[in-house]
Amino acid sequence: MALRNCLHPVGFELETLKGSKYAFSPLKIRLGGTLQDKVIYQTEDHKQPCVSFVRNTTEMFSFTPGCLPLSRWDELNAFFNKSGASIIFGLNALYGRSVHPDGLSVGAWDPSNAESLIRYTVKKGYDIHGWELGNELSGSGVGTRVAADQYASDTIALDKIVQDAYKNSETKPLVLAPGGFFDEGWFREVVNKAGASLDVATHHIYNLGPGRDEHLLEKILDPSYLDGEADTFNKLQNILKTSDSSVVAWVGEAGGAYNSGRNHVTNAFAFSFWYLDQLGMSAAYDTKTYCRQTLIGGNYGLLNTTTFVPNPDYYSALLWHRLMGRNVLATSFPGTKKIRAYTHCAKQSQGITLLLINLDGNTTIHARVDFNGTMLHRRKHRHHHNHRKSSIKLPRSSKIASNTREEYHLTAKDGNLQSQTMLLNGNALIVDSSGNIPTFEPIYVNSTEAITVAPFSIVFVHIPYVLLPACS
DSSP: OEEEEEEBTTBOOOOOSBTOTTTTOSOEEEEEOGGGGGEEEOOTTOOSOOOOOOBOTTSGGGBOOEEEOHHHHHHHHHHHHHHTOEEEEEEOTTTTOEEOTTSEEESOOOOHHHHHHHHHHHHHTOOOSEEEEOSSOSTTOBSBEEOHHHHHHHHHHHHHHHHHHTTTSSSOOEEEEEEEEOOHHHHHHHHHHHGGGOOEEEEEEOTTEETTOTTHHHHHTOHHHHHHTHHHHHHHHHHHHHSSSOOEEEEEEEOSEETTOOTTTTTSTTHHHHHHHHHHHHHHTTOOEEEESOSBSGGGOSBOTTTOOBOHHHHHHHHHHHHEEEEEEOOBOTTOTTEEEEEEEESSSSSEEEEEEEOOSSOEEEEEEETTTTEEEEEEEBGGGBOOEEEEEOOOOSEEOOOEEEEEEEEEGGGOTTOSOEEETTEEOOOOTTOBOOOOOOEEEETTSOEEEOTTEEEEEEETTEEOGGGO
């Protein structure tokens, strides 16, 4: 199973690397993936031999069922405890079911094996943040699928186990489901029928298609691909708003491009365009947590799989975590979808933080905030200095004080979007010989000056002198 680091789009959560133990604190990690539904847990009442997965192309997912030894579970939890991680663990939702030739898994989930693991976990005092039922079995499924009414019943069964197993505990882990791709009718039925038994509705995002696609870079720079996921966020938000439950939305897994992404694209500077736009968009639709595929693994990990040094998206995530607060402010940028704009109340400081993403390689944006009205005006500089005016709409401020703002400009080394080195204000972000991450030093700009957003660049702008009621 893979490790996915998770973040709150309005409060990112991940930690790693020397000198930054609490850089993303608290760390959330989701363990799950394709083979989780074929895992058998070696528990105190499980008497069969605990054998590993064996590759077999005639089997679903091309592997035979495999076993998670209790000794390995103990080792994992020792690691989680040492790291201070909050763990979301994916349970084997196919256990006890039979798969029909049409791909439908029938019968109720047999929770006995998972219940034994949960009770062992409670007895050992291991801290689990959430138990998630299944992986990619929603809607039409991946490999196989489970009907929505049955999934709701299985979720209720899981919640009863969790409630009983943790009845003497001060806190109860979250119950999450289904960890699959969004299907509006399917999700609506599960949310409504599971009711209070479900805490979190999780869905997966690979909206860029396969990693082998030679046009992947062009897709990342195409606003239509970025805008496409807004429909999913909007529909899920509407389902939750109209339900009688208190279920919240998480993105349980998101790698952008499936089948491990693409080398020098999903682990390069260019992918921060997609990643940061996803964080901004998901937060705008009240998504509470966003799990990136992966922390380490494939070509879409935040860390290099060989050296474990950060890929560019690690630094983008860290800046998001440090600068973007929990309150999201409505922001629009008419005129061109090549400029992506998101605004939050600032994180642990006064003011607001504006994120501007320039997907245009030929255009420099000069933006000026007019706080006497409600507009952030900008000029667009293209060939031969042709000018065009437009604006970003922001809420009216309640108090203005002349001051300086902090700007963090992210660009690719040598202007190469496929570079795995990111520049912050012109300086390469590289760990030192001891593995410490570099210090993020902003440039300080007088409030009277325009915000300059270079072609193919990303800018975080912390404006402390804008004090809004929503941020108080």
